[in-house]
Every structure is written in structure tokens, then in C-alpha cells.
Amino acid sequence: MDATSTSTTQLLIDAAYIVTGVCFIVGLRLMNTPLTARQGNIVSMIGMAIALVATGFQLDFAASWWIGAIGLGAGAAVGIYFARAVKMTAMPQMVAIFNGCGGGAAAMVASAEYLRLDPAHTVVPLDLSIASVLTAIIGSISFTGSAMAFLKLQELMTGRPIVYAGQQVVNALLLLVAIAGLVCVAIGYMPVTAFFASLGAAALLGVLFVLPIGGADMPVIISLLNSFTGLAAALTGFALGNDVLIIAGALVGASGTLLTLMMGKAMNRSVANVLFGAFGAVKKTAAGGSGSSLAADATVRESSVDEVATMLAGAEKVVVVPGYGMAVAQAQHSVRELADELERRGVEVKYAIHPVAGRMPGHMNVLLAEANVPYTALIDMEDINPEFPTTTVALVIGANDVTNPDARTNQSSPIYGMPILDVDKAEHAVVLKRSMKPGFAGIDNPLYALDNTTMLFGDAKASVDKLLSAVKAL
Amino acid sequence: MNYAHLLSELTVFVLAVFVGVEVISKVPPTLHTPLMSATNAIHGIVLVGALLIAVVAEPRLGPALSILTVFLASLNVFGGYVVTQRMLAMFKPRPQASIDAKGPKHDDMTIRLTEDWKP
Numbered sequence: 001m002d003a004t005s006t007s008t009t010q011l012l013i014d015a016a017y018i019v020t021g022v023c024f025i026v027g028l029r030l031m032n033t034p035l036t037a038r039q040g041n042i043v044s045m046i047g048m049a050i051a052l053v054a055t056g057f058q059l060d061f062a063a064s065w066w067i068g069a070i071g072l073g074a075g076a077a078v079g080i081y082f083a084r085a086v087k088m089t090a091m092p093q094m095v096a097i098f099n100g101c102g103g104g105a106a107a108m109v110a111s112a113e114y115l116r117l118d119p120a121h122t123v124v125p126l127d128l129s130i131a132s133v134l135t136a137i138i139g140s141i142s143f144t145g146s147a148m149a150f151l152k153l154q155e156l157m158t159g160r161p162i163v164y165a166g167q168q169v170v171n172a173l174l175l176l177v178a179i180a181g182l183v184c185v186a187i188g189y190m191p192v193t194a195f196f197a198s199l200g201a202a203a204l205l206g207v208l209f210v211l212p213i214g215g216a217d218m219p220v221i222i223s224l225l226n227s228f229t230g231l232a233a234a235l236t237g238f239a240l241g242n243d244v245l246i247i248a249g250a251l252v253g254a255s256g257t258l259l260t261l262m263m264g265k266a267m268n269r270s271v272a273n274v275l276f277g278a279f280g281a282v283k284k285t286a287a288g289g290s291g292s293s294l295a296a297d298a299t300v301r302e303s304s305v306d307e308v309a310t311m312l313a314g315a316e317k318v319v320v321v322p323g324y325g326m327a328v329a330q331a332q333h334s335v336r337e338l339a340d341e342l343e344r345r346g347v348e349v350k351y352a353i354h355p356v357a358g359r360m361p362g363h364m365n366v367l368l369a370e371a372n373v374p375y376t377a378l379i380d381m382e383d384i385n386p387e388f389p390t391t392t393v394a395l396v397i398g399a400n401d402v403t404n405p406d407a408r409t410n411q412s413s414p415i416y417g418m419p420i421l422d423v424d425k426a427e428h429a430v431v432l433k434r435s436m437k438p439g440f441a442g443i444d445n446p447l448y449a450l451d452n453t454t455m456l457f458g459d460a461k462a463s464v465d466k467l468l469s470a471v472k473a474l
Numbered sequence: 475m476n477y478a479h480l481l482s483e484l485t486v487f488v489l490a491v492f493v494g495v496e497v498i499s500k501v502p503p504t505l506h507t508p509l510m511s512a513t514n515a516i517h518g519i520v521l522v523g524a525l526l527i528a529v530v531a532e533p534r535l536g537p538a539l540s541i542l543t544v545f546l547a548s549l550n551v552f553g554g555y556v557v558t559q560r561m562l563a564m565f566k567p568r569p570q571a572s573i574d575a576k577g578p579k580h581d582d583m584t585i586r587l588t589e590d591w592k593p
Contacts, residue, residue, distance in 0.1 A: 024516050025493055031509055032500040034565040041512055041558050048519065048551060055522045063531040064540075071528065071541045072521075075548025083556035091561070095511050098554050102517045105524050105547035108535065112527035112543070115534040125475040226510055233517040234490075238483055240523050246483055247490045248519040254494025255513045259506065355503060362506030366561055374568040380503050 009057055016054035017244035023047025024248055028255070034375050051244050088370040089327050092360040093153035096146045096222055099229050103142025106232035107199060110135035113239050119191040126186060131238035133185045133195055137178050137202040139232035144206030146225050149218065152210070153359060159215035168276060171208055177201035209275065215324070216401070218359040219263045220274045227256025259361050266355035266381075268407075268418040300436065303454035305463070308430050309470035312338075315392035317348040319384065321421055322364050323357050325398015325434070329460035332371040335397060338468045339373070345471075350377055352384040352394075352421050354402040385422045394426035398433075398460050404445045414443060429453040432463045508561045515554025521547035 024047050030040025059068065079098075086094045114132040117124045151157045181198030185191050213221050234249025236242075264271045312318055320339065326332060339349040351373065357364045365378050379387075388394060396403055399421075406413035407420045423429045424447050431448060433455060447453055456463050501509050524547040527533065528540035535543065 020519075021490070025497060028494075028497045028501070028509075028512070028516075031505055031512065032497075033502070034505060034562070034567070037505055037508060037565065038559065038562045041508075041515075041555065041562060044512060044516060045555050048515070048521075048555070051519060051522055052525075055525050059525060059529040060531055061529065064529055064533060064537070067533060067537055067540045068525050068529040068544055071524070071544025072548045074541075075545040075550075076552040078545075079549040079551070079553030080556050083553040083560065086557065088561070088564075091507060091511075091557075094553075094557060095507070095514055098511075098514050098550050098557070099517075101546040101553075102514065102520055102550040105543050105550065106517075106520045108539065108543040108546070109520055109523040109527050112534040112540070113523075116527070127475050127480045223510065226513060229517050230513065233520045234487060236520055236523045238480075238487075240526060241479065241483070242522065242526075243483070243486055245519055245523055246487050248516050250487050250490030251494040251497075252513040252517040254491045255498040255509065258495060258498050259510065353503070360507055361510060362503060362508070365504040366507045366564070369561075369564040369566070372564075372566065375504050375565045376568040378504050 013054045013057055014243070016050050017242070020047040020051040020054075020244050021247035023050065024251055028251065088367055089330065090154070091366055092218060092222060092358075092363060093150045095360060096149040096153060096225065099222075099225055100143045100146025100150065103139045103146060103225075103229040103232050105139075106229065106236045107136045107139030107143060109236050110139065110239050111195070111199065113236075114195055115192070119185070119188070119195070123188060124191070128239055129185050129191070130182070131235050133182050133198055135232050135235040135239055136195065136199040137182065138228050138235065140199050140203040141206040141209075142225050142228040142232055144203045145210045145221075145228070146206075148207055148210035149213075149221055149225065152213075152215065153218065161214040162211040167208070167212060171205060174201045174205040174208065178205065213274070215359060216356070217267075217274050219356050219361050219363070220260060220267070220271060222360045223256050223259035223263055224271065224275075225256075227253050227260060230254070230256050263356055263361060266419060268415070300448045301454050303430065303456055305456065305466045305470050308454070308456055309467050309474060311393055311428060311430065312342060312347070312395070312467065313345055313471050313474050315342075315347050317350070317387075317391050318342055318393045318395055319350050319352050319388065319391045319423075319426065321352045321354075321394055321396045321399050321403060321423055322368065323354075323397065323399025323402060324359060324363075325400075325432075326460055327358060327363070327367055327398070329398060329462075331397060331461035331464050332367045332373075334461050334464040334468060336368070336371040336373050338464055338471065339377075341468060341471050350379050350384065350387070352381070352423075353378050354381050354399070354421055357399060357402055381419060381421060388422045388425040391426040392428065394421075394423035394429045396423055396429060396431040396433075397464065400433075400445055401443060403429075403431075403447055404443065405447055405450075406443070406445070410446075423447065424450055424453070427452065431455050432460050433457060434459065505562075505565070508558050508565075511554060511558040511561060515551055515558055518547055518551030518554055521551050523547075 027040040027044030030036040110132040152159050178198045178201040181194040184194030230249050230252025234246050237245030403423045405424045407415045407418040524543045528544050533540040
């Protein structure tokens with residue numbers, strides 16, 4: 001191949017990469033409404049296919065085509081299998097593991113590229129060495145962090161925060177090692193050793209920084225890890241001098257960061273606060289001291305299935321408030337059947353979705369969509385809150401902290417300032433709950449002691465099923 | 475170190491971040507899980523990088539690790555897109571009758587599309 005045709009091929013490949021970038025952006029743009037979101041995802045797929053075909057022209061197939069074929073084929077087979085088999089309730093851990101794969105691949109690509117530049121014998125340009133080592137650091141944090149998030153969400157290990165003395169010191173030291181490695185790589189002092197020391201320290205840091213994160217904080221962590229992998233992909237682009245990786249990585253990084261900030265805002269906590277576990281410390285003092293406004297002698301009113309069924313059937317408007325407890329009990333299909341029955345009787349039914357309900361952003365929406373609830377009935381917090389005063393019954397299913405009125409009024413509460421769903425403003429609030437045990441955060445919920453609140457104890461799915469047959473019998 | 479090249483790459487990066495923020499902030503919260511899954515698939519673009527380092531005369535990581543790299547990236551791409559598509563297929567608007575009753579929220583497009591999607 002002469003020089004002219006090589007550069008022509010390269011130009012065509014670069015042009016194809018621009019088309020890919022456009023496809024990704026248009027694909028994400030089409031996700032601005034559920035009506036076009038599927039087309040958006042297909043546009044994005046087409047973009048990916050174009051990039052892969054273009055890349056094919058750069059590869060030396062004669063040498064080791066089988067490496068690409070085996071990796072690609074096996075990855076596609078395993079990926080598609082799990083993507084089809086996974087239950088919608090397991091979506092957070094599925095997203096976590098796919099995310100980790102991307103981060104791990106980015107770290108390995110950066111390692112290979114760095115070794116190819118032969119840092120032991122030659123001086124690697126500063127921009128390439130820094131891009132490589134940063135990719136290795138961020139990619140491996142994302143890989144091991146996502147793996148930990150997966151283990152926690154899949155309940156292969158406890159979902160509770162794991163804390164130990166000196167945790168922050170250990171994490172800080174690991175970060176320091178990673179940064180020291182980066183500096184050594186940059187100045188060329190034992191660069192290969194330093195590179196892999198950075199990578200190793202970062203991988204360990206990924207494990208350790210997710211340890212103290214509890215289940216309820218997962219929406220923040222999943223989003224953050226998503227943005228890390230995006231950033232790692234973009235940095236891989238810098239290391240390889242490949243624009244399409246830079247564009248795609250930047251888009252994902254922006255998306256993940258935006259979601260992280262939104263989730264933090266919805267919990268009224270900074271991302272640093274979530275990461276460094278200040279919540280755990282506050283929580284303990286609140287539980288032991290006078291943090292809760294729920295008086296010790298406060299009584300809750302327990303109701304019967306028939307009473308609640310009558311209340312629901314006679315209601316004008318019912319707002320269902322789902323939480324992670326609904327997902328755990330797999331109650332979403334029963335909830336939809338109950339809603340259908342109520343709608344047949346002329347009751348208006350809506351669903352109030354708190355941004356951090358569940359284990360990842362939008363978790364409740366996916367579960368309810370799977371149960372055939374139209375997305376037009378899923379109302380975001382800002383839009384549903386003004387409707388609670390005109391709501392006859394707010395039916396709280398497996399949600400706790402996101403309904404806690406202390407967040408509004410009690411300054412000593414650890415969740416003070418967190419935006420909540422105003423279920424206490426409804427004419428009646430009915431809370432379906434397994435027991436009086438406090439929710440994940442371990443905070444009492446004064447909602448339960450209010451005069452207009454009644455409790456229905458038991459498994460969420462069993463309770464909803466009983467309500468359904470009771471309503472039908474009316 | 476090629477400053478001109480680095481600068482043009484940084485330009486691309488910064489502009490892409492701004493485009494990303496613009497586009498993503500228009501995605502409604504109801505689609506946040508599919509969004510995360512879709513962006514997940516998009517960062518699977520490291521598959522391009524994985525192929526570039528693996529399918530060469532002398533893969534630096536050796537055959538086993540090179541295969542693993544391509545495998546991870548490929549899993550990310552295919553799994554990510556398929557699961558996103560599966561999720562998005564579940565999002566259905568309200569049946570026609572209720573749209574008429576309550577007034578369309580998403581203008582005429584909702585009505586046109588719901589024709590086919592009526593349960």
C-alpha cells in the first residue's frame with residue numbers, strides 16, 4: 001500500500017468515527033421521551049457498528065485474527081445471554097457488572113498501549129503516558145468498584161455499610177500510592193513498575209471505597225461508577241489518539257456525572273458525604289439521642305385488609321408510593337392489578353416516584369413499566385407533591401425514608417432537608433410494611449404515628465394480593 | 475509531545491462534554507435506568523481500543539489477556555445494548571381512551587404512536 005492510499009483509508013476511518021459520534025449524540029437525544037427512546041438506542045447501535053467496521057480496516061488480521069474473534073464472539077454470546085435472562089428487579093446489578101467490564105477493558109487497553117510504547121527503554125511522550133496511567137487508575141477503580149456494587153446488590157455479601165477504624169486513612173494512602181505512581185510514570189522513574197503499582201492501588205481502592213456504601217446510597221454510587229467508566233473510555237481515546245473514544249467517553253462521563261449530582265440532590269447530600277460515610281456517624285447519634293420527633297409513647301394504628309380495601313374502593317384519587325420494599329417483595333404486578341381494579345371502579349390512580357427510590361436512578365419506573373403500568377401514570381416528585389392534598393389515599397408500599405416528614409421539619413434528623421413525597425398531606429396514608437422495624441437508614445418515621453396514617457403489616461405482595469381480592473369482593 | 479494534536483483532542487473532549495450535558499439533561503427521570511444502561515453500552519466503545527491492541531502482530535498483553543480485554547469490552551457492548559432495548563420495550567403510554575379523556579400531554583405524536591401500541 002503506498003502512502004496516499006494509506007492516508008485515504010485513515011481519512012475514511014476518521015470520517016466513519018465522526019458518523020459514530022453523531023449517532024451516539026442523536027441516539028441519546030432521542031431518549032428525551034419514551035416514545036422515541038427505542039429508535040434512539042438503535043441509532044446508537046448503528047453508530048457502534050460503523051465504528052467497529054471502520055476499526056476492522058486498521059487491524060492486522062493476518063497476525064492474530066483469532067484473538068479478536070474469540071473475544072468478540074464470547075463477549076457477545078455471554079452479554080446477550082445475560083441481557084435477555086436477567087430479571088428486571090436485578091437490573092441495578094446487571095448495569096453495575098456491564099459497567100465494570102467497560103472499566104476493566106479500558107484499564108487493560110491502556111496497559112497494553114503503554115507497554116507498546118516501551119517505557120523501559122524510550123521516553124514516552126508526556127501526554128500519552130499520563131493518559132495511559134490515568135486510564136489504568138480510573139478504569140480499575142471502576143472495575144473493582146462495580147464488582148463490589150454487584151456483589152452487594154446481588155446480595156452475595158451484606159448490603160449494609162462495612163466500616164472499620166482508619167478506613168479513610170487506608171483509602172487516602174491508596175490514593176496517594178496511585179498518584180505517586182502517576183508522578184513516577186510522568187518523570188520516567190521506574191515507569192513500568194510505577195504504572196502497575198498505580199493500577200493495583202487503584203483496584204484495591206475500588207474495592208475499599210464501595211465497602212462502606214449501603215444499599216440506599218447505591219443510586220449515587222452506580223451513577224458515579226458509570227461516569228468513571230465514561231472518563232476511562234475518553235482517556236483511552238487520548239492514549240490511543242482516537243477521537244471516537246474521546247467523544248463517546250465524554251458523553252458517558254457527562255451523563256454519569258449529571259445523574260450522580262441529581263441523586264445527591266435528591267438525598268440532600270453532597271457526593272463527598274455519600275462517599276466518605278458521614279451518614280453512618282450522624283445516624284448513630286440520631287438513633288440514640290433525641291434525633292427523632294417520634295415520641296417513645298407514640299402509637300401507630302394498625303388496620304385490616306377489609307378496612308383499607310373499603311377506603312381504596314371509595315376513594316376519588318389514590319397515589320401509590322413504591323419503594324425498594326416493593327421490588328424485594330416482587331409486588332409490582334399485584335400493585336398494577338390492584339390499580340386496574342380501582343380504575344375500573346372510577347378511582348384515579350397515580351404513582352409517585354422519588355428520584356432515589358430503589359437502588360439506581362429510575363429503578364421504580366422500570367419495574368412498574370415491566371408490570372405494564374403506563375409511564376404516563378408515573379409522576380415525578382415535583383409534579384406529584386402538589387397533588388397530595390387532593391389525594392384520598394396515599395398507598396405507601398415498601399417505601400420509608402422518602403416519606404419521612406422529619407426531613408421537612410426536624411432539624412436534628414439525619415435526613416433533614418432531603419426532599420420527600422408529602423404523603424402525610426393526603427387525606428389518608430396507608431403504609432404497607434413488613435414490621436415496625438425502621439427502614440434502611442435506621443431512622444424512625446413519625447408518619448406512622450400521625451392520626452391520618454394506618455398501617456397494614458405483612459409482606460408487600462401478600463398484602464396487595466389480599467387487598468385486590470377484598471376490593472373485588474366489595 | 476505533540477501539543478497541536480493534544481489540543482485538538484481536548485477541544486473534542488470539552489465540546490462533547492457540553493453536548494452530553496445538554497442532551498442528557500433533557501432525558502426524563504422515568505428513563506434514567508435505560509439511560510444509564512444505554513450510556514453503559516456507549517462506553518463499550520473501548521471495544522475499538524481493545525481490538526486495536528489485541529489484533530496486532532504482537533499483542534503486548536499476550537493472547538490470554540488480549541482475549542480477556544476484547545471479551546470484557548464486547549460483553550459491555552452487546553449486553554448493554556440488548557438489555558437497554560429490552561427495558562425500553564416495556565415503556566408504554568396510556569391506552570388511547572384515557573389520553574382522549576385527560577388531554578394529550580405529548581401533542582399529536584402520542585396519539586399517533588399509541589395507535590400501534592394500544593394493548
